Amino acid sequence: MELDRAIRARRMVRAFDDLPVDPSALTELLDLARRAPSAGHTAATEFVVLTGDDRRRYWDLTLPAERRANFTFSTLPLAGALVLVLTTPEAYPQRYSEPDKRRTGLGEGLDRWPVPFWWVDAGAVIENLLLLVADRGLGACLFGVFEHEAAICTELNIPPDRRIVAAIAVGHPSDDSGPRGRSQDRSRPPIEQIIHRQGYSPAEPEPS
Numbered sequence: 001m002e003l004d005r006a007i008r009a010r011r012m013v014r015a016f017d018d019l020p021v022d023p024s025a026l027t028e029l030l031d032l033a034r035r036a037p038s039a040g041h042t043a044a045t046e047f048v049v050l051t052g053d054d055r056r057r058y059w060d061l062t063l064p065a066e067r068r069a070n071f072t073f074s075t076l077p078l079a080g081a082l083v084l085v086l087t088t089p090e091a092y093p094q095r096y097s098e099p100d101k102r103r104t105g106l107g108e109g110l111d112r113w114p115v116p117f118w119w120v121d122a123g124a125v126i127e128n129l130l131l132l133v134a135d136r137g138l139g140a141c142l143f144g145v146f147e148h149e150a151a152i153c154t155e156l157n158i159p160p161d162r163r164i165v166a167a168i169a170v171g172h173p174s175d176d177s178g179p180r181g182r183s184q185d186r187s188r189p190p191i192e193q194i195i196h197r198q199g200y201s202p203a204e205p206e207p208s
């Protein structure tokens with residue numbers, strides 16, 4: 001699939017068949033996905049991959065059986081693989097303490113970063129992965145872990161300096177796409193509303 005077609009075709013998939021994702025294919029996707037730009041080439045994005053019965057270690061914590069029965073996206077937990085995307089914020093000041101970056105002052109600590117580039121870099125990896133998944137005819141849905149982060153880290157032995165950026169279910173889309181996501185019907189703003197040429201243009205006043 002060409003890149004522009006993959007970009008247009010990609011949509012979050014929330015209904016999956018109970019089928020495994022080929023492990024070597026998934027490794028290839030993750031290896032491609034990580035070839036994203038990163039600040040100072042810090043490359044601090046990591047993945048925790050759960051497949052088979054290990055997927056339950058995530059779902060049992062975040063969506064216990066009593067809630068799963070009424071869960072809108074009932075086949076989401078069937079996705080063959082669950083990829084947790086991790087970042088290490090402290091890796092950034094460490095990298096920027098090295099001689100070629102020291103003059104930036106960003107090595108002095110996380111609070112010196114006006115934009116926390118660890119989240120930006122993980123986002124670039126994530127978008128690569130979502131596009132690759134679409135390209136391969138698989139499906140993916142990204143969601144946050146919110147209040148479950150600490151429990152998941154404990155369950156999966158994730159070191160304390162790592163943060164979970166997001167979870168991504170990857171699998172074989174079900175023919176029945178299931179209920180629509182709550183945000184799915186929102187439209188994008190017109191392109192001319194988000195491109196500000198030669199400076200930021202204020203929004204047109206609403207006609208009265």
Ligand SMILES: Cc1cc2nc3c(=O)[nH]c(=O)nc-3n(C[C@H](O)[C@H](O)[C@H](O)COP(=O)(O)O)c2cc1C
Pocket residue numbers: 010011012013014141142143144181183184
């Ligand atoms: C940072 C982020 C968090 C999201 N969290 C959720 C989520 O918790 N549950 C969900 O069903 N979809 C989630 N989504 C998917 C969005 O709802 C979806 O990307 C958006 O509605 C646009 O639809 P599309 O990706 O199918 O084009 C999230 C997407 C992003 C980028």
